[in-house]
Amino acid sequence: NAGVTQTPKFQVLKTGQSMTLQCAQDMNHNSMYWYRQDPGMGLRLIYYSASEGTTDKGEVPNGYNVSRLNKREFSLRLESAAPSQTSVYFCASRFRPAGTNTGELFFGEGSRLTVL
């Protein structure tokens, strides 16, 4: 099983350009997430999708949009990239039994984005 696959792994953009980070999981998980990781700040949640057809803002949603295309795929779009969006982006998925807190996140390998 591939688990969580995200593309591209590396990308350099100029300020104002747009791009989409793709994420797919093959574990039949309901929930999917996009995090960003900046040095010394841990992981911060950008957007999440608790189930197919729903998306919600996380802690740092400004400048991003998401699409839950189907149960497998959850994409993150930067419409007009800014240098402050230089970061490592992680996609993750999770199966959480209803009414519980269990079920760990499975992460992709990360996408390193640099905005010049």
Added chain:
Amino acid sequence: AQKITQTQPGMFVQEKEAVTLDCTYDTSDPSYGLFWYKQPSSGEMIFLIYQGSYDQQNATEGRYSLNFQKARKSANLVISASQLGDSAMYFCALPSGSARQLTFGSGTQLTVLP
């Protein structure tokens, strides 16, 4: 609001010794849990251990164990018999919100010395 804090930006431990990584949290949820993840220098996120707030015994997974003290709102990770490969960043995380999405602490960089 949920809050999770890791107060040790960096820690050093001698190989084969035990080390405790601190994690404190604040939550209004009556039922919650704590996750720990490891991030080596290669960048991937690796799940280590989980414990729910109603679990009676501290969780253990091989050399990893959780020292869960609900009264103190702490869930410290204990790594026994440290190995060089344990050198990594370690994050604790707390479920929060309607979808129980995970909120991560800022992490602790552990370095194991030979």
